[in-house]
Amino acid sequence: MKKIPLFDLNRHNKPLQRQILASWKKNYQKNEFTSGPETVEFERKFAEFCKTKYALAVHSGTDSLIISLKAAGISKGDEVITTPCTFSATADAIIHVGATPVFVDVDSKTGNISPAAIKQKITNKTKAVLIVHLYGIPCDLQEITKLIKEKNLILLEDASHAHGSLYKGKPVGSFGLAGCFSLYPSKSLGALGNAGIIVSNNRSFIQQARMIANHGIKDSQTKYTHHLNGFNKLIDNLQSTVLLHKLPLLPKVIEKKLQITQHYNEAFIKNGMSGMIIPDHCRPSIYVFAFQVKNRDEVKKHFEKLNIDTGVYYPTPLHLQPSFQFLKHKKGNFPNAERFFAQTLSLPIFPELKNSEIKRIVNAIKTIPRS
Ligand SMILES: Cc1ncc(COP(=O)(O)O)c(C=O)c1O
Known part of the structure; x- marks a missing residue:
């Protein structure tokens, strides 16, 4: 594969x-x-x-x-x-x-x-x-x-x-x-x-x-x-x-990425998960498809085994980066931000993805191991 x-x-x-x-x-x-x-x-x-x-x-x-x-x-x-x-x-x-x-x-x-x-x-x-x-x-x-x-x-x-x-x-x-x-x-x-x-x-x-x-x-x-x-x-x-x-070409890029997002989100729902949250009143131009999952490392490995690349945008919230230590923030200062980045995982999403690839990703979403 x-x-x-x-x-x-x-x-x-x-x-x-x-x-x-x-x-x-x-x-x-x-x-x-x-x-x-x-x-x-x-x-x-x-x-x-x-x-x-x-x-x-x-x-x-x-x-x-x-x-x-x-x-x-x-x-x-x-x-x-x-x-x-x-x-x-x-x-x-x-x-x-x-x-x-x-x-x-x-x-x-x-x-x-x-x-x-x-x-x-x-x-x-x-x-x-x-x-x-x-x-x-x-x-x-x-x-x-x-x-x-x-x-x-x-x-x-x-x-x-x-x-x-x-x-x-x-x-x-x-x-x-x-x-x-x-x-x-x-x-x-x-x-x-x-x-x-x-x-x-x-x-x-x-x-x-x-x-x-x-x-x-x-x-x-x-x-x-x-x-x-x-x-x-x-x-x-x-x-x-x-x-x-x-x-x-951008309107088509936006449209295609939204379609792929919908496919992925449907698969997440079938697996009893939330997928990528799109609030009301929005029509987003998706840059990366990102979802939240508690057992992120395990889920990352699940995709790796199926030869599907994943990404983490981003691993560390800025208040915990070495470059912002002078602001004297500590772990726990912004709990939502810390949890959000600890649980975020991204899947391939680009307009040139083949239908067969989208299908493979959809199937992989349906079999994500639950925490
Ligand atoms: C949210 C955000 N702001 C700013 C930048 C900086 O843009 P550039 O790399 O073009 O300087 C990036 C780059 O990825 C970004 O993701």
């Missing part, structure tokens, strides 16, 4: 190889490697996809977060409330702008930040809340946006797992001041290398973000006037070219 990989970049990228290389040849001939018309078009189309007015494409998802925090005016002395159930880039970005990440516990079913827990941690130093739509499942945006308004805070969304996820029909990334996306190759919309993008409805915010990402330059007419101390973080045009080829 052939191994079913967790993700297969080759299957995903191969059908696009000819088109992308042909476009890259044009970039090459015109020497459009950094800025270029493809970047302008990709930003316009991605903003349209997210139903926002503006977008700014940058070098990576991490950069999209750092630049957004900076452009939102967050700096030393500020507190930013965030989740421990995420990839480290989310909270690292807060550190990189000199602010303090304030972790709070998560919802036990989705692993997403708990609005009630946010409320408890708001102080007079709190400037922003940085939420993460984990695995593509939207956070409780109704409660969160209500709280943000009430307390006059800034909402930033790390939507790196959630390209095209809808909450009450509205795309995630468009709820706060900024939506930040990683376009890393394995993401539902992925470049051929590192890339990221910020979306926003706020013109002055995006202008500020663009200056930060481009050495403080306001426009091409005053190329050597630097209005602030910025970075060289605008996306490479070659990546915009790739992303322009891939963006039109």
Whole structure:
């Protein structure tokens, strides 16, 4: 029995190889490697996809977060409330702008930040809340946006797992001041290398973000006037070219991953388990299919025996990572987050999975050993 990989970049990228290389040849001939018309078009189309007015494409998802925090005016002395159930880039970005990440516990079913827990941690130093739509499942945006308004805070969304996820029909990334996306190759919309993008409805915010990402330059007419101390973080045009080829395919990617999710979830129900929880009012763009299981190591071995790859996103909540020890958190501080990551396990989910492979995974779900 052939191994079913967790993700297969080759299957995903191969059908696009000819088109992308042909476009890259044009970039090459015109020497459009950094800025270029493809970047302008990709930003316009991605903003349209997210139903926002503006977008700014940058070098990576991490950069999209750092630049957004900076452009939102967050700096030393500020507190930013965030989740421990995420990839480290989310909270690292807060550190990189000199602010303090304030972790709070998560919802036990989705692993997403708990609005009630946010409320408890708001102080007079709190400037922003940085939420993460984990695995593509939207956070409780109704409660969160209500709280943000009430307390006059800034909402930033790390939507790196959630390209095209809808909450009450509205795309995630468009709820706060900024939506930040990683376009890393394995993401539902992925470049051929590192890339990221910020979306926003706020013109002055995006202008500020663009200056930060481009050495403080306001426009091409005053190329050597630097209005602030910025970075060289605008996306490479070659990546915009790739992303322009891939963006039109994204709705189909989302649809296919949702269909596979439904197949898996039905199998979980047949086995008396919950599968991946999708809250009401959401149409998620699933990044990874993740479920909760107490006997995770045993279940991982069950899939291994059947030659099916599994993943753990992520093994350790951030408050227990060595890099955040300076915040002096202890085991037990955020019990839901700790339990959630101790019990999370992911199965292969990508649009190019063959029906025979999906069937094998479905059968394997039906025979998961119970704890
Ligand atoms: C939730 C989350 N935020 C941010 C990032 C950082 O994105 P990048 O790797 O593009 O810098 C990632 C990367 O996987 C992520 O999963």
